[in-house]
Structure formats: C-alpha cells, structure tokens
Amino acid sequence: MKKTVGMAAVAALALSLAACGERAEDSPQAEEIDFKACMVSDSGGFDDKSFNQTSLAGLTAAEDDLGVQTATIESASDAEYADNLQSLVDEGCNQITTVGFLLGDATREAADANPDVDFAIVDFEFTDPETFEPNPPDNAKGLTFDTGQPSFLAGYVAAGTSESGTVGTFGGLNIPTVTIFMTGFLQGVEYYNEENDADVKVIGWDGKDGSFTEDFEDQAKGQQVAEQMIQQGADVIFPVAGPAGLGGLKAAQDAEAWGIWVDTDGCVSAAEYCDTLLTSVVKGMDVAVEQAIEDSVNDEFTNEVYRGTLENDGVGLADLGEDVPSEVADKVEELRQMIIDGEIQVG
Incomplete structure (x- = not known):
C-alpha cells in the first residue's frame, strides 16, 4: 500500500498533468480576455514527462481558468532561445514564461529589450555574476524551487x-x-x-x-x-x-x-x-507558472523571486x-x- 508524504500540491500536479489538453465537463472554460500568455521550452521539449511538461500545464491552466490567449514555441536546441523569445514578442505576447536554467541569459536580454512585456523563468534566479546578489530586471521574475x-x-x-x-x-x-x-x-x-x-x-x-x-x-x-x-x-x-x-x-x-x-x-x-x-x-511548477500569469493579468506582477519549499508546498x-x-x-x-x-x- 502506498503512503502519501505530505504535499498538497502533488494532487493538484497529478490532476493538471492528467488533464493537460482536456477539461472536465463541469469546469467551464473562462471567457477569453485580451491578454496573451506565451511559453518557450528548453531543448527537452514539452513532452519530456518532466519540467517542461509540468510548466506547460500551468499555461494550459491559465488559459482555462483565466481566459488568456496562449502561444508556445518548442526549442530544438540551445541556440534557438533568443530567436524563439523574439518570435513571441513579435506575436504580441503580454507575458512570456521560459522554462529552464539554460534560458537565463536569453530571458534577461529579452526582458531588458521589452520593458512592456512581463517575463517569468522556471528554475532560474537573476543574480549579479560577481556578487551573486539578486538583480532581476523590473519585468522579470524567477520561479525557483528548493528541490x-x-x-x-x-x-x-x-x-x-x-x-x-x-x-x-x-x-x-x-x-x-x-x-x-x-x-x-x-x-x-x-x-x-x-x-x-x-x-x-x-x-x-x-x-x-x-x-x-x-x-x-x-x-x-x-x-x-x-x-x-x-x-x-x-x-x-x-x-x-x-x-x-x-x-x-x-x-x-x-x-x-x-x-x-x-x-x-x-x-x-x-x-x-x-x-x-x-x-x-x-515541483509545483504548474502552480507557480499560472500564478505568475495571473499576477500579470491583474497588474500585480513583481520581480520578486518565488521560491518553492516544503513549507509552502512548492x-x-x-x-x-x-x-x-x-x-x-x-x-x-x-x-x-x-x-x-x-x-x-x-x-
């Protein structure tokens, strides 16, 4: 018999993965709003059965729960990150989530160049490379997890x-x-x-x-x-x-x-x-991604890093x-x- 180790987010995570691309009949989708939330995967792709897939579940949940429009780009290699981000900016995305530590530099550059777009990045915290002190752009938020x-x-x-x-x-x-x-x-x-x-x-x-x-x-x-x-x-x-x-x-x-x-x-x-x-x-990446999108929709977005821990069920x-x-x-x-x-x- 399996035994649960206390984490409320696990149940939500399992449901979000199982229902990715589907929605229960008794949970109507929110009315579409004029806001576009977008996502760039790392080279592992959105079907990695891991962090890209779970992050995508957060975007899908935001589409269902908040009514945002969505767009995604799946990266085939590390060399594509900057171009993929620019493509989503050109598409008129209001908020862009990037997935993975390796997109850190490209995300900072895109955030600096596009101050009217909110950026969130999974598994990365913006810090000064010499002092290691936090120094995120005003419009970029790290979503980190103390795994x-x-x-x-x-x-x-x-x-x-x-x-x-x-x-x-x-x-x-x-x-x-x-x-x-x-x-x-x-x-x-x-x-x-x-x-x-x-x-x-x-x-x-x-x-x-x-x-x-x-x-x-x-x-x-x-x-x-x-x-x-x-x-x-x-x-x-x-x-x-x-x-x-x-x-x-x-x-x-x-x-x-x-x-x-x-x-x-x-x-x-x-x-x-x-x-x-x-x-x-x-890691409750889906929950953190959806929350970052919701904050942008509600004009409550900040660049304060999110850190998921055992204590907050992240x-x-x-x-x-x-x-x-x-x-x-x-x-x-x-x-x-x-x-x-x-x-x-x-x-």
Missing part, C-alpha cells in the same frame, strides 16, 4: 530501502538546478547512515563531481549510465536528466532495481515505470511505493517537519 529539501527525503528513502547498500544518481548537465537534487539526495543518504549506523554508498555524485549525460534528450545515454551504476551494485537509481533520465528508469526496470523520478510524479507522467518507482521529487515527495519499509516512511514524515522547522539544513 534539495525533498531530494534529502528521497535519499533517506533510497538508503532505507536499498538491499545492496549502494545507490546511484546522475544528472543531465552539471548546473545548479540539477546538482541541487543530487546534493540533497547525497545528504539524505548520509543522514540515514548516521542515524542507523549504516554504510550505504552513493555513486554518481560526491558533492562536487559526478556522472552526467551532458544533455537532457538522449535516453540511450541515460540508460547506459544507469546500467553502469547497476553493474557497480546500485539497486536504486535517481536520474536528474529530463527525458534522458527516462533511460535510467528503463535500466532500473530491466534490472528489477528501483528508480526515483524528478520534477513530476512519475506514476502520472511516466506511468510505464510506476512499478519501478519508490517515489518522485516533485516542492515535495509523491506517494511512497509499497516497497519502502513502513519505519522509513514514518521517519520521512518526521524528517520533513524537521527540515521545515530548520532542525535539518539541506544544501
């Missing part, structure tokens, strides 16, 4: 469920929005070891260096990396690599190992691997799989509150 917190819980789950005493994680690129997951996961395993006098090993990330597929698209690379980890004894795989990470789940499923998914509830977005998943580290864990021992599940509830209360510092 290290639920990743800590996922690491504890992985360590408490592993039978081999070895777990593995790998990323797409060595960038902060990827390594924040991996570091939290590592710290969760280390906490489990300290609390239980155990010696569960993490391969793929030591806090500074690790394993990366070097992109977010190539599932074959993800599968290859995960297979190598499984050959080294890992029986839990935690891929942080977008669509490339699906290859990691396939490797885990083929080897009858376990996986942990990221960004969305994998049992919803990648249901073919649900029987392999111990849990998923989820991040969390999906249901725990039936293979997770009950004592581990119970401890995760306790650890969640300890993180919220500041008794455990992650990152």
Whole structure:
C-alpha cells in the first residue's frame, strides 16, 4: 500500500498533468480576455514527462481558468532561445514564461529589450555574476524551487530501502538546478547512515563531481549510465536528466532495481515505470507558472523571486511505493517537519 508524504500540491500536479489538453465537463472554460500568455521550452521539449511538461500545464491552466490567449514555441536546441523569445514578442505576447536554467541569459536580454512585456523563468534566479546578489530586471521574475529539501527525503528513502547498500544518481548537465537534487539526495543518504549506523554508498555524485549525460534528450545515454551504476551494485537509481533520465528508469526496470523520478510524479507522467518507482521529487511548477500569469493579468506582477519549499508546498515527495519499509516512511514524515522547522539544513 502506498503512503502519501505530505504535499498538497502533488494532487493538484497529478490532476493538471492528467488533464493537460482536456477539461472536465463541469469546469467551464473562462471567457477569453485580451491578454496573451506565451511559453518557450528548453531543448527537452514539452513532452519530456518532466519540467517542461509540468510548466506547460500551468499555461494550459491559465488559459482555462483565466481566459488568456496562449502561444508556445518548442526549442530544438540551445541556440534557438533568443530567436524563439523574439518570435513571441513579435506575436504580441503580454507575458512570456521560459522554462529552464539554460534560458537565463536569453530571458534577461529579452526582458531588458521589452520593458512592456512581463517575463517569468522556471528554475532560474537573476543574480549579479560577481556578487551573486539578486538583480532581476523590473519585468522579470524567477520561479525557483528548493528541490534539495525533498531530494534529502528521497535519499533517506533510497538508503532505507536499498538491499545492496549502494545507490546511484546522475544528472543531465552539471548546473545548479540539477546538482541541487543530487546534493540533497547525497545528504539524505548520509543522514540515514548516521542515524542507523549504516554504510550505504552513493555513486554518481560526491558533492562536487559526478556522472552526467551532458544533455537532457538522449535516453540511450541515460540508460547506459544507469546500467553502469547497476553493474557497480546500485539497486536504486535517481536520474536528474529530463527525458534522458527516462533511460535510467528503463535500466532500473530491466534490472528489477528501483528508480526515483524528478520534477513530476512519475506514476502520472511516466506511468510505464510506476512499478519501478519508490517515489518522485516533485515541483509545483504548474502552480507557480499560472500564478505568475495571473499576477500579470491583474497588474500585480513583481520581480520578486518565488521560491518553492516544503513549507509552502512548492516542492515535495509523491506517494511512497509499497516497497519502502513502513519505519522509513514514518521517519520521512518526521524528517520533513524537521527540515521545515530548520532542525535539518539541506544544501
């Protein structure tokens, strides 16, 4: 029997993903208004079963709930970001959301050049490159998520469920929005070891260096990396690599190992691997995206960064799989509150 780890947004996220492109008969769509909200994906595309897809669900929800007009552009490569943003500006978009850390520079440039358009960006905070102090344009808002917190819980789950005493994680690129997951996961395993006098090993990330597929698209690379980890004894795989990470789940499923998914509830977005998943580290990107659009519609938009945490339900864990021992599940509830209360510092 699966056990829910407290996060109200998970249920909403699952519903939004399941209903993306559909709407219940008893929920009429809002009357169309004269406002156009738009979105640019990163190179992973909107069908990545991960953060692009969930962010798109927020735009779709805004269309249904607020009546905004919408437009999207799916990026095929990193080189297209600036041109894709300009295309949406030329289309007359009032608000544009960009999805992913890699669009940070292009988003800043577009915001500076178009002060009458509001911009929001998922997984990026505008900071000075020398002082690291926040310095967003007046019309640009970062939507960030402290995914290290639920990743800590996922690491504890992985360590408490592993039978081999070895777990593995790998990323797409060595960038902060990827390594924040991996570091939290590592710290969760280390906490489990300290609390239980155990010696569960993490391969793929030591806090500074690790394993990366070097992109977010190539599932074959993800599968290859995960297979190598499984050959080294890992029986839990935690891929942080977008669509490339699906290859990691396939490797885990083929080897009858376990996986942990990221960004969305994998049992919803990648249901073919649900029987392999111990849990998923989820981010309420759809909720944050829709709120940023609503703020623009209501002339309440600010450039203050949004940060999703366990405390505000902006991040969390999906249901725990039936293979997770009950004592581990119970401890995760306790650890969640300890993180919220500041008794455990992650990152």
